Amino acid sequence: MVGENVVIGVYEIKKALQIAHEQGLDLVEISPKAEPPVCKVVDYSKFKYEQKKKQKEIKAKTQKTVMKEIRFGPNTDEHDFNFKLKHAINFLKEGAKVKAYVHFVGRTIIFKERGEILLLKFAQQLEDHGKVEQLPKLEGKRMSIFITPKSVKK
Secondary structure (H helix, E strand, O other), X not given: XXXXXXXXXXXXXXXXXXXHHHHOOEEEEEEOOOOOOEXXXXXXXXXXXXXXXXXXXXXXXXXXXXXXXXXXXXXXXXHHHHHHHHHHHHHHXXXXXXXXXXXXXXXXXHHHHHHHHHXXXXXXXXXXXXXXXXXXXXXXXXXXXXXXXXXXXO
């Protein structure tokens, strides 16, 4: 048993509950898997509040990944390609993942090779800023590729 105004040691359950009751506090089990289990004499509502506060801090510190999408057509020309490439570089510098996809409309599905070449070229141009997470994959009328940033700047 541990806590404020308590002699640290091993006590029977009845004795530990009596000590907690005398102080007007609660006996809270901190580590049930330890041998013997570790309990603490604290105010239970305050203890729960502290735990929630710690969880919020941990959640706030975790990094949220943002997914940005860039859409191409199978006949995208050089200027549009470079324009979208610059956007992708900025997204990767900000730490966002990039999903680039070629959308095949109508009969353009016959140009699958062009779409794959376009996405591979796109990935090659972004080699310095990110790494390919998934190679071009055709799903229905979309062929997509995922790129993650190499280094995240905060």
